[in-house]
Amino acid sequence: MAFRRLIPVAVACVLTTAIATPSHASRAAKEPYCATYKCIALTFDDGPAEHTETLLKVLKKYKAKATFFMIGNRVKKNLKMVGQVAKNGHEIGNHSWDHKYFTDLTSQEIYAEVRDTQRIIKKATGKDPVVFRAPGGLYPDEAREIVAKFGMVQVPGTVATKDYIKDYRNVEFLTSKALEIAEPGAVVLMHETVKETASSLPTVLRELTKQGYHFVTVSKLLEGQELTPGEVYPETPPDDSDTPEFPDGTEG
Ligand SMILES: [Zn+2]
Numbered sequence: 738m739a740f741r742r743l744i745p746v747a748v749a750c751v752l753t754t755a756i757a758t759p760s761h762a763s764r765a766a767k768e769p770y771c772a773t774y775k776c777i778a779l780t781f782d783d784g785p786a787e788h789t790e791t792l793l794k795v796l797k798k799y800k801a802k803a804t805f806f807m808i809g810n811r812v813k814k815n816l817k818m819v820g821q822v823a824k825n826g827h828e829i830g831n832h833s834w835d836h837k838y839f840t841d842l843t844s845q846e847i848y849a850e851v852r853d854t855q856r857i858i859k860k861a862t863g864k865d866p867v868v869f870r871a872p873g874g875l876y877p878d879e880a881r882e883i884v885a886k887f888g889m890v891q892v893p894g895t896v897a898t899k900d901y902i903k904d905y906r907n908v909e910f911l912t913s914k915a916l917e918i919a920e921p922g923a924v925v926l927m928h929e930t931v932k933e934t935a936s937s938l939p940t941v942l943r944e945l946t947k948q949g950y951h952f953v954t955v956s957k958l959l960e961g962q963e964l965t966p967g968e969v970y971p972e973t974p975p976d977d978s979d980t981p982e983f984p985d986g987t988e989g
Pocket residue numbers: 782783832836871872873985986987
């Protein structure tokens with residue numbers, strides 16, 4: 738009796754394994770993380786800066802990953818800190834060498850800005866950045882070609898808290914702004930140089946976590962898409978009023 742009962746159980750086990758394993762495995766291999774989860778990519782520009790460490794602590798507390806678009810000459814002065822950001826699992830993007838607007842530069846100058854920043858970030862993190870954001874969101878045609886040569890895509894962001902506007906630099910205001918513009922698949926443009934943005938982050942992360950968001954790097958957000966170097970990602974809805982459109986420099 739006992740023997741007879743064992744056979745069907747064993748067969749059932751084999752069948753279950755045979756059916757379940759391949760489908761589960763293929764799903765894990767094919768489906769990008771953000772096809773399953775409600776993702777958002779927070780991005781912080783113009784660092785490394787004095788609030789970088791504060792940001793790292795808050796992000797860690799909420800198990801959040803972010804993307805830092807860094808300026809080459811600042812990376813050079815803070816190699817260790819930049820290495821630390823990368824070790825924490827965040828992505829580091831190229832944001833030019835000294836934040837000059839590309840519309841004011843020659844092709845050769847743009848090339849040098851991008852190249853030198855790639856080199857210094859590689860030195861700090863061991864990795865070549867794959868995402869690029871131009872200072873002030875200004876992308877002349879030459880910039881696209883140069884960014885493509887370095888194998889990067891352009892990521893201007895899909896929404897912004899507009900913390901580059903001095904009058905917006907108020908913790909409550911920036912907190913509600915961030916919560917208002919958050920949407921699945923968004924790339925949120927903020928600045929790690931703005932103290933009020935750093936101070937708004939704990940509430941922003943807490944509230945968005947409650948709403949079920951997963952905080953991922955830009956590359957993770959774009960996972961599964963076929964990317965053409967030099968092109969802009971993610972594709973932005975044409976009528977989005979929160980699309981960054983103003984220069985984003987620290988000084989203005
Ligand atoms: Zn900037």
